Amino acid sequence: MNAPAAATTYGTGTMTEQGPELPASIPGLYLRRRPGGFTAHLTASEHSLATVRHLTADVLQFHGADRESTGAAQLVLSELVGNAVRACGTDVPLVVDVYRNRDGITVAVHDPAPDQLPHRTAAGDLAESGRGLVLLDLLAPGWTVDRSPIGKQIRCRLVADTK
Numbered sequence: 001m002n003a004p005a006a007a008t009t010y011g012t013g014t015m016t017e018q019g020p021e022l023p024a025s026i027p028g029l030y031l032r033r034r035p036g037g038f039t040a041h042l043t044a045s046e047h048s049l050a051t052v053r054h055l056t057a058d059v060l061q062f063h064g065a066d067r068e069s070t071g072a073a074q075l076v077l078s079e080l081v082g083n084a085v086r087a088c089g090t091d092v093p094l095v096v097d098v099y100r101n102r103d104g105i106t107v108a109v110h111d112p113a114p115d116q117l118p119h120r121t122a123a124g125d126l127a128e129s130g131r132g133l134v135l136l137d138l139l140a141p142g143w144t145v146d147r148s149p150i151g152k153q154i155r156c157r158l159v160a161d162t163k
Contacts, residue, residue: 028042034099036063038055038098039095040096041095056098063099069159073105075135075139077098080108081094081096082132095109096108097110105159108153108155108156110152112151117152118132
C-alpha cells in the first residue's frame with residue numbers, strides 16, 4: 001500500500017512505500033535509494049548540497065527519525081561536505097550515504113583526498129573555523145575515517161529518536 005500523498009521539498013507531492021520521491025538526476029547530482037535512505041553521487045555546489053540536505057530530512061523522517069535527530073544529521077552532513085570541499089575543491093566527485101537503521105542514523109561522505117585527514121585546530125571565540133570535529137564528537141561520538149583505493153570515507157553514526 002502506498003503512503004498518502006504529501007508535500008515534498010521537490011514539489012512533486014508524491015511518496016512511495018520507500019519514501020519521498022527522489023529528484024531526477026542532473027549533471028553533478030545522481031541519487032539512488034538504499035535501505036532506510038539514499039546514496040548521492042555529486043559534485044559540490046549550492047544546489048546539490050541544498051537538495052541533499054532537504055532529502056536527508058525528508059527520508060529520515062519518513063523512516064521514523066524525529067526532527068531533532070534529522071536536524072543533527074543535516075548538520076553533520078553539512079560539516080562533512082564542507083570539509084571535503086575544503087580538502088578537494090568544488091569540482092571533485094563526492095559520494096554521500098544517509099540512512100536509518102535499528103542502530104540509528106549513518107551519514108558518510110567519501111572524497112578522493114586520502115591524505116587530507118581531519119585534524120583539530122584551535123578555535124578562538126571569533127574564529128570562523130576549527131569547531132567541526134568538536135561538533136562531530138558531540139553529535140556522532142566514535143566517528144571514523146577509513147582510507148579507500150579512491151580516497152577516504154568519514155562515517156558518522158548518530159543516535160536517532162523516533163517520532
